[in-house]
Amino acid sequence: MGPLGKYLLRSVIRLVIALFVTSAIVFGALYLAPGDPISQLAGGRPLTPQQEKTLRAEYNLDRPLPERYVDYLGDVLHGNFGTSIAFQQPVSELIKSRIGTTIWLLILTSILIAVAGVGLGVLAARRPGFIDDSVLISTTIGLATPSFVVAAVLIAVFAVDLGWFPIFGSGGSSVGSKVEHLTLPAIALSLASIGFVARTGRTSLRVEQRRDYFNTAISRGIPERTAFRRHVLRNAMIPISTAIGLSIASIVVGTTVVEVAFGLNGLGSLLVQSVLRSDFPTVQAVSLILVVTFVVVNTLVDILYVLLDPRVELGTANR
């Protein structure tokens, strides 16, 4: 096996270990709780003997913990997340009805991060002076602003004062309605990441611009813009795309805050509602989906990094 194959194999092994450990943490959280797991599952609600019997059977509470964990993994892989006591329906159905909004939000936010982040980075690198300073200052402030504060400002200005966007809700099923309802949430969720990507872009573009090949290309008569696009931007895209990937991983959990801020019916707001209503099966299921997405995106970033840049030393790439 070549070094690339070995690296990919190691990434996949690490992914599998991370999935086992994180799922064990999510699974084990139920038994960490003070008191009886049954009362934790019921969220302190009084249960009929029939309901309690069903719960005991469903969670196999009389069997040893490792066996229950294996069962749990099997159930999860079959899409069976148990029954939500608070919502009185299977958790998988709850998730099915909510996941679309979150996926739309993640896609819109990722596009914003990539376009605005790279755009601002290029602008800052190409125009030293006033524009560069403005980008630096605004990204510093952007990085320091929590998404829910951005949300409050966006709602005050664009939804209430100007009335350009709806204040709450996820919108209908059409693409236009989704975009209309999810634009402000996506801006709130992307702002900090745009700052991160723009700064990474600015730094790496600066470094590449100072290299000899750029001056050589210009002295060969290639227009500066073309040389920048063909050579500088292409080389700098390696750290930039890593930054974009890491940002996308980090916004997965950030959806909880933004979905609550804008009253969206997604997975993130479902997680918060189920914590508030002590609906433990739903908490476990949504946490697991979010953490798996986070881990998988992170692994993809690791792999992408090596595929994009053949110069990366594979032996030391596991940091």
Added chain:
Amino acid sequence: MSANAEALGTVSHRRRRLHAIRGIGVIGNVAAVVVVILVVLAVIGPLIAPHDPNEVSFSATYGGPTAGHPLGFDGTGRDLLSRLLVGARSSLLGPLIVALLATLLGTTIALAAAWFGGRFDAFMSMVLDILFAIPGLLLAILAVAVFGRGLTAPAIALAVAYTPYTARLVRSVSIAEVSSPYIASLLVQGLSSLTICRRHLFPNVRPTVVAQAILSFSFATIDLAALSYLGLGVQPPSANWGLMVSEGQQGIVQGHDAVALWAGGALVVSVLAINVLGSRLMDRAEERGR
């Protein structure tokens, strides 16, 4: 706080006079002053608040500034300035504790891993790699689901989630130190491992540790505020900046944005100052390392 002041070198014992911190520029020093003021406000805020933060005057709901109430009132007619001052405590001291805890844990693990090396180091690296797979905010939300609402459980969860970031960074700086000749010469002099780590190794990596601690402080400020915003952290009627943004959002829809803007502004100014100070100190630590 003490770690802050010590590392910043703002207090000179001999002359008892404040100094500027070298190597972090004017902006870094301004940020340092703002951070110190904020932490002082967080400690004494409840003492200097002009009114009881929970005193309700129904006629003043969303009232504008008046004499004695310079920022006006919130949606339930409580004095906004008093709530901001009292709220500073849970909004800033909670995150500060998270940062200190993560720094203590991360630095201990990192120094031990760098010192013992070999299998122990490899094992710890693996454990840290796995911890990286858990986003801090999610772990904190899970902690609330298990142990109930409030700040204690999520604060500990966040500290655990931040630990690998501190540990990885401090380990990489420490490994270079451990292999340098001064450590070997101290060993030859018969000093114990613990003494060398505490008196010689740690002081040499301290600039990195302090900078990372301050950066953790800024991340924790955002994450803990988010939890209270979501209704999972500090509970009403207590004052907290994250919670105040959430309460203020109801006012925004009715055209009253003062509460959300003041509380949000307090958060942004705090995180901005802490973050700028941390980044400048980190740049300085990296330059010295070269």
